[in-house]
Structure formats: C-alpha cells, structure tokens
Amino acid sequence: MYKAKNTEIFKVFKNGLKFLLWAILIFVVVLFAQCAYESSYRIIFGKASYSVKASYKLPNSNTEIILERRCIHLFLAEYERTLVLHVAGKEVLRQEVAADSGGYSRMNVYQVSPTEYFLSGDISYDKHELDITIPKITANHSEGKLTGARFVGAFDSDEKKVWRFIAKTEREEQKSKIERKGGI
Numbered sequence: 001m002y003k004a005k006n007t008e009i010f011k012v013f014k015n016g017l018k019f020l021l022w023a024i025l026i027f028v029v030v031l032f033a034q035c036a037y038e039s040s041y042r043i044i045f046g047k048a049s050y051s052v053k054a055s056y057k058l059p060n061s062n063t064e065i066i067l068e069r070r071c072i073h074l075f076l077a078e079y080e081r082t083l084v085l086h087v088a089g090k091e092v093l094r095q096e097v098a099a100d101s102g103g104y105s106r107m108n109v110y111q112v113s114p115t116e117y118f119l120s121g122d123i124s125y126d127k128h129e130l131d132i133t134i135p136k137i138t139a140n141h142s143e144g145k146l147t148g149a150r151f152v153g154a155f156d157s158d159e160k161k162v163w164r165f166i167a168k169t170e171r172e173e174q175k176s177k178i179e180r181k182g183g184i
Contacts, residue, residue, distance in 0.1 A: 053067070054068075055165060065130065067107055078102070079100040083137060085130070085135050098125060105157070106174065107120065107126070110149035111150055112148060127139070
C-alpha cells in the first residue's frame with residue numbers, strides 16, 4: 001500500500017514536471033520569435049517596426065504637435081525623429097527632423113505667437129519653426145531661440161525613462177547636453 005502511494009505521487013510529480021518544462025519551452029520559443037522578429041526587422045530595414053510618440057496638445061484647440069522616435073540601431077539608443085501635426089485627430093503635416101545619434105532626443109517647445117511655435121533640439125541644425133495655420137515647418141539655423149519665444153515644455157524622457165511631453169509646470173527648461181559639457 002505504501003509503495004502504491006509513492007508510485008502515484010511520483011506519476012503526478014512527473015506529469016507536472018513535464019507540463020512545466022513544456023510551458024517554459026513554449027515561453028522561450030515565443031520570446032525568441034519576438035526578439036528575432038524585431039532584430040531582423042532592424043537589420044533588414046535599418047529601423048524598428050514601431051515608433052514611440054510624445055504629444056503636446058495646444059491649449060484651447062484641437063491641434064496636437066507630436067514628436068515620434070523610431071529606433072534605428074540594433075543595440076545603441078539611436079533614433080530617427082519625426083514631427084507630426086494633428087488637427088481634429090487628422091494628420092496634416094509630417095516631417096523628419098535631425099536623427100538622434102547619441103542621446104540628444106530632447107526638443108524644447110517655445111510659443112512665439114498663438115499660431116507659431118519654435119522647436120529646438122540640442123544640435124544646432126535641429127531647430128524648426130512651426131506655423132499651425134499654413135501648416136508648415138521651416139528649418140531655422142539661428143544659434144538661440146527666437147525673440148519673444150516663451151518656453152512651454154519639452155519632448156523628452158522623464159525620470160522613469162518614459163518618452164513624453166513634459167510641460168513647464170512639471171519641469172523647468174533644461175540646458176542642452178552640449179551646453180552642459182561646454183559646447184562642441
């Protein structure tokens with residue numbers, strides 16, 4: 001009788017162990033397939049299959065300024081960035097801006113007038129004027145921000161490394177990483 005009970009317990013344990021091993025194997029195969037898909041997509045096409053979006057909804061309007069980041073390197077934190085303008089939920093403008101190849105993704109947003117914005121990245125050639133009435137994005141090669149422009153926030157990663165728009169009420173204007181290190 002004692003031997004029969006041990007044999008039964010051993011069979012249950014053996015079946016449970018088989019189930020656990022199969023579940024782990026399936027999990028590993030699915031995980032590998034997901035990682036392999038994204039990695040191969042980046043190798044073949046040179047960028048990720050998805051982008052991360054941060055958006056700034058203009059006060060008292062149905063207009064949104066969006067900055068998308070798409071990973072363009074298999075291992076390093078390098079991104080292609082695209083400015084998008086949405087009006088009433090519809091995309092009306094899309095333009096690529098300077099790629100981030102070293103942690104310079106932050107883009108400060110300044111309001112020049114009720115319909116004009118100045119967007120300034122850390123790199124000198126990553127400055128843009130946005131007119132939401134036309135709509136049009138124009139490159140601006142000036143060194144500083146436009147006269148009379150007031151800081152409203154920044155597209156940046158927060159303390160938890162989440163890519164989003166951070167309003168000036170949450171965080172004051174930050175110096176660029178290049179300025180903090182003494183320039184190029």
